[in-house]
Amino acid sequence: MKRVGILTSGGDCQGLNASIRAVAKSLYNYYGKEDVEIYGIIDGYRGLIYGEYRLMKPENFSGILTQGGTILGTSRQPFKLMRVIDENSVDKVASMKDNYKKLKLDCLVILGGNGTQKTANLLSEEGLNVVSMPKTIDNDLWGTDMTFGFQSAVNIATNVIDCIHTTATSHGRVFIVEVMGHKVGWLTLYAGIAGGADVILIPEIPYDINSVIKTVKQRTESGKNFSILAVAEGAITKEFAAMPKKQRKAAVAEMPYPSISYQIAHEIEQATGQETRVTVPGHFQRGGSPCPYDRVLCTRLGAKAAELIINKKYGNMVALVNNEIVSVPLSEIAGKLKAVPKDSEVIKAAKTLGISFGE
Numbered sequence: 001m002k003r004v005g006i007l008t009s010g011g012d013c014q015g016l017n018a019s020i021r022a023v024a025k026s027l028y029n030y031y032g033k034e035d036v037e038i039y040g041i042i043d044g045y046r047g048l049i050y051g052e053y054r055l056m057k058p059e060n061f062s063g064i065l066t067q068g069g070t071i072l073g074t075s076r077q078p079f080k081l082m083r084v085i086d087e088n089s090v091d092k093v094a095s096m097k098d099n100y101k102k103l104k105l106d107c108l109v110i111l112g113g114n115g116t117q118k119t120a121n122l123l124s125e126e127g128l129n130v131v132s133m134p135k136t137i138d139n140d141l142w143g144t145d146m147t148f149g150f151q152s153a154v155n156i157a158t159n160v161i162d163c164i165h166t167t168a169t170s171h172g173r174v175f176i177v178e179v180m181g182h183k184v185g186w187l188t189l190y191a192g193i194a195g196g197a198d199v200i201l202i203p204e205i206p207y208d209i210n211s212v213i214k215t216v217k218q219r220t221e222s223g224k225n226f227s228i229l230a231v232a233e234g235a236i237t238k239e240f241a242a243m244p245k246k247q248r249k250a251a252v253a254e255m256p257y258p259s260i261s262y263q264i265a266h267e268i269e270q271a272t273g274q275e276t277r278v279t280v281p282g283h284f285q286r287g288g289s290p291c292p293y294d295r296v297l298c299t300r301l302g303a304k305a306a307e308l309i310i311n312k313k314y315g316n317m318v319a320l321v322n323n324e325i326v327s328v329p330l331s332e333i334a335g336k337l338k339a340v341p342k343d344s345e346v347i348k349a350a351k352t353l354g355i356s357f358g359e
């Protein structure tokens, strides 16, 4: 009997269920339904710490390819607190190891983003058999060209920009669409380009508000009555970016606006006199069905994860590299952030078209 645990951890995204399904169906297919037991760990690492899980049935994995969210539930369990004993005196790492052993698991499949992969690596170093899968709308996981969830979120954010375009044109307004991504700007960059934004502001390229205002004014002078800005949650001014981390955090916390987009909107309105509005799609970007691209990616990644389990190639994350599905050691990726390279071809292409990054 093969016994496999599976958990989803961190912020959810589209494609979690499609991935779970792909792993489960591949395993049932290979071993036969009678010879594999799959345990769904509830709410991510929390379930593994506190022993909350359920034995899944093959039918639990049917009809979930297109379903958003995660049938297993998820929670955020910060990596930096994993070694900290909790308020009930629970040693989280020891407890996760105990529950893994209690369940007599041959392997644990972990679906998650950056923090999740760090803990997956920790568990692997602690001797558990781990295979992980790259999840996040942020696409900021090292070791994979693409994470699942990203393309679905790009579709949603692009649709928002498309819709905003028509109302911005009707009213002759400036619109800021705030796109998710505190640390990296992949989603803003792709949705911004796909949606035809005039200005794209991402954390990797700190902006100068005067440059942003200049772009808006130039558009008005050239007869365009509206402008669209795609702004990442984590967009940052050159001034803030130059500050030491602690000072920067304090300065951001003191901002008299709910987010950076509102400050930018205020500054544009003041300088140009043009009505400026902010739209924040927020968690909408993580919801709903995975797009076809993600369904295919999740299926490929899930099949590879099953292959790693079958071949006992533990301690790896499945990944997409140069359009091939491969495995990468968790030790090579844990703790590394994949930011947008400033000199990437996609940024150059956007600049070639005249899209401003507010530099």
Ligand code: F6P
Pocket: 011, 113, 136, 137, 138, 180, 181, 182, 233, 286
């Ligand atoms: O990491 C995914 C993400 O959606 C980010 O883009 C966003 O900044 C963050 O999670 C939001 O976190 P929460 O769901 O905890 O509000």
